[in-house]
Amino acid sequence: MKVSGMAGHLIRRLNQTSTQVFSLRMQMAGYDLTPVQFAALDTVCSSPGLDQAAIAAQIAYDRATIGGVIDRLEQKGLVTRKVNERDRRARAVTATETGQRVYQDVFEIVEGFQPEILSGLSAEEQKQFLRLAAKALAFNADTSPDAEA
Amino acid sequence: MKVSGMAGHLIRRLNQTSTQVFSLRMQMAGYDLTPVQFAALDTVCSSPGLDQAAIAAQIAYDRATIGGVIDRLEQKGLVTRKVNERDRRARAVTATETGQRVYQDVFEIVEGFQPEILSGLSAEEQKQFLRLAAKALAFNADTSPDAEA
DNA sequence: TGGTTATAGTAAGTATAGATACTATTAATT
DNA sequence: AATTAATAGTATCTATACTTACTATAACCA
Structure with missing residues (x-):
């Protein structure tokens, strides 16, 4: 082999x-967002006020990253952080108005170019691939970084 | 969606x-090798004397990485570099004896744990997945970093 | 042959991606 | 209540994984 x-x-x-497809399409659309930045923004928009550790868990990243x-x-003005008064260790993250506007626009774009990532496959094969990929991950859903043993 | x-x-x-599987298995076997280090070592062992740019092209990386x-x-004593006398810009990379020994051992290990990466899938589904993944990549074989426009 | 172009490697900079350790806080337990 | 354990965030460190720019060398070509 x-x-x-x-x-x-x-x-x-x-x-x-x-x-590569992601960064090319973002550049073409005039946005400066990486895949993980988009994933985090997606989580923040779907669950406003979530803290960083929960965001990390949601998208399977470590807290440090x-x-x-x-x-x-935050530097780009898309989200704000404020200390959770009920748990002063945690920072509640919320999307700004700009962040929400950017998110809605970028989401459409991201959804639109997904087939391009697998452009070597027919539509039917792409569906097959996505089904298999999701199934392959279903078992190790708990192996993300920072997961408590 | x-x-x-x-x-x-x-x-x-x-x-x-x-x-994750790669680093866990390497650690269990007592080796300190990352996926890209293994990929580079594989190329060097298969094509001794190749220069860095050719190695990068072979495994679809950029020259800087x-x-x-x-x-x-080189620090780990697995490969050596020497200036190509026919093209003083290039560095011919060769595996040391240790490098070759490590490579042969690690190759078996890496080959062995591949199914574990897709452990959520049956053997037949894994074959399907690999076939689709290879086909998806066949068309963009020339989109690796550093590729001349 | 002289000038342009192309290429190999490196340097510097950005952004993941993660491990480990540390501080501040909260929760759990005695 | 005091101690212990657990958790959120940050800091530090290593290693990708690039981009762009720079230097040295080689190839081209008019």
């Missing part, structure tokens, strides 16, 4: 293609 | 699982 045909290699290449991501979203 | 069901998100999660990767492989 050659390395280039192994699951790990193929998955890395797919992720590479995915991020999400801390930096929220930093940059 | 929710973000968690989109191709980009699923692929990122798969890549995350893949790297591979430069650092080769640095670390």
Whole structure:
């Protein structure tokens, strides 16, 4: 078996293609957002006031990375952070008005270019692929970083 | 459509699982190698004397990243670099004896844990997935970083 | 041959992506 | 209530994973 045909290699290449398509499309649309920044913004818009640890858990990241991501979203004026008065350890993150507007626009764009990531496959094959990918992940849903043992 | 069901998100999660399995298995076997370090070592062992740019092209990376990767492989005593006398810009990279020994051992291990990356799928589904992943990538084989326009 | 172009490697900078450790706070237990 | 354990966020560190720019060298070509 050659390395280039192994699951790990193929998955890395797919992720590479995915991020390339993402950054190209964002640039074309005039936005400066990375995939993880979009994922975090999506979570914040869907669940306003969530703290960083919960955001990280929701999208399967570690707290340290999400801390930096929220930093940059805040610098761009898309979200704000404020201390949760009922738990002073936590920071409630909320999307600004600009953040909500950007999110709605970008969501449509992101949804629109998903098929491009798998453009080598027919529509039916893409559905198959997504079904298999989701199933492959269903079992290790609890293996995200920061997950308590 | 929710973000968690989109191709980009699923692929990122798969890549995350893949790297987690890789680092866990390497640690269990007592090796200190990352996925890209293994990929580079694989290329060097298969094509001794290749320069860094060619290694990068082979495994779809940019030159800058591979430069650092080769640095670390060299520090670990797995490869050596020497100036190509016919083209003094290029550095011919070769695996040391230790590098070759480590490679042969690690290759077996890496090959062995590939099914674990897709452990949520049956053997037949894994084959399907790998076939679709390879096909999806076949068309954008030329979109790797550093590729000349 | 002289000038342009292209390429190999590196440097610097940004952003993940994560591990580990530390502080501040809260929860749980005795 | 005092101690202990757990958790949220941050800091630090390592390693990708790029982009852009720069230097050195080689290839081209008029």
